[in-house]
Amino acid sequence: MSTINRIPGPVMGVAGLALVILVWHLVTAGGFVSKAFLSSPAATWDALQRGLVSGELTGQLRATMLRMINGWLLASVVAIALGSVIGISQTARDFLRPTLAFLRSLPASAIIPIAISLVGLGPSMVLGVVVFGSVWPTLLATVQGFATIEPRLRDVAQVVHLSRAAFIWKIGLPNAVPDIIAGMRLSLTVALILSVIGEMLSGQEGLGTAILLAARAFRAPELYAGIAMLGLIGLVSSYGLLIAERRIVRWR
């Protein structure tokens, strides 16, 4: 026990991952699972390399990431602006809280049928759904961030006759930054999920469509390569924002 705990963490982590891949290899090599359902690690790696070299996978990756980031940025702007206006006033919060609570409990994907019937199956439908769905986490976090402003700061602002806009800009937003970033991290996850769903339903270019077609054609290596790329997007985006969050919190 004690000797094993002296091994550095990263080495242990890599060893654990290697063990999982070995088991994966043995399961596929032994033929315990049909190749149509589970491709071997080597075949998946091959498919990844081929897709990246030919540029097919890179193009799909780009399309999905652009969709996700565009929708997320738009949603963040809307959410922070709206959240500031709602969060600044106790009255507005009282009026809107139950409505927001109800809207939040709706699965974001449930508005897709409505979006399809209003806009059709185009790229703007997908973008609209991504924006609509990923607005909520950041919006609620911004409202939350404004609700926790130190009451004395409000008093001070009144004494020095700070305008409402100046109060939002100089006191409210800086105070809400940690909440906003945490909300934006959640929003980015939602944006990725909705981008993939939107692609699957509308057939727009991207990883969502790619894995759907790979599964329909029983091309398991391409399917697993696509899933791995989606995992990579999730990993990079959530760690990127986590690092940004830590930096900002430390800077404050």
Place this chain on the structure above:
Amino acid sequence: MRRWRGIIVPLAILVVAEIGFRVSIGASDSLAPPSRAMVALMSALGDGTLLANTARTLAGMLGGLAIGGAAGLAAGIAIGFSETLRRASFLTIELLRPIPSVALLPLSLLIFGFGYGMEIAVVAFATFWPALILTQNAVAQIEPRLIEVARLMGLSRLETAWKIVLPAAAPRLMTALRLSAGLALVVAVTAEIVSNPQGLGHDLMIAQETLRPERMFGVLFWVGLIGWGKNAALLRLERWLFSHRGEVDTSVAA
């Protein structure tokens, strides 16, 4: 005074939507006024189709939650207990966890075909990770002396998990259950919208495809009601179970 304020905005939205529709649109294949959506919801509830679809969605949600939650709980306790296991598994967990559950829909459909199997599998995958992480945290926050006492009493690992760890971590686990249940409902409905032809998600898609916007909006309202009701019920249960201990952090809302 404050309570009625929350009702004004939804009422205003409904009234504006109703009047706006009647004045400017009249008839439409993609929109419906709230009154017609309510009538459609009532008749869908009355003829039993909506209740049957609701039961299917809840079955998919609960089945996945039971499997994913139980697996996450077991893995979380094991990892929470063993430093070696924690260090060996963290990289694998951090690499697998960010995979969006919807990425597994085509794979799950390939393996299980249409029906409960594919939906339950994806819900189980989605709920496994929060259950694992939250259980691990709950175990880590247990008073170390409790574990020491268990060791002194000569309890086996399984007994320690059952008699000491679970009761001590119960309030946090209940919060984990509430968060996972919310996720499970969202993933179940999403699976039905994207690929599984059953349940509430499919009901919504069919209403859209057959140009019945009143049913679409009615069902959408119903889905929101179920999500909201489920959250409120679990929150109440949580407070009722653990209020005497005063350990539940009610600020964690989701």
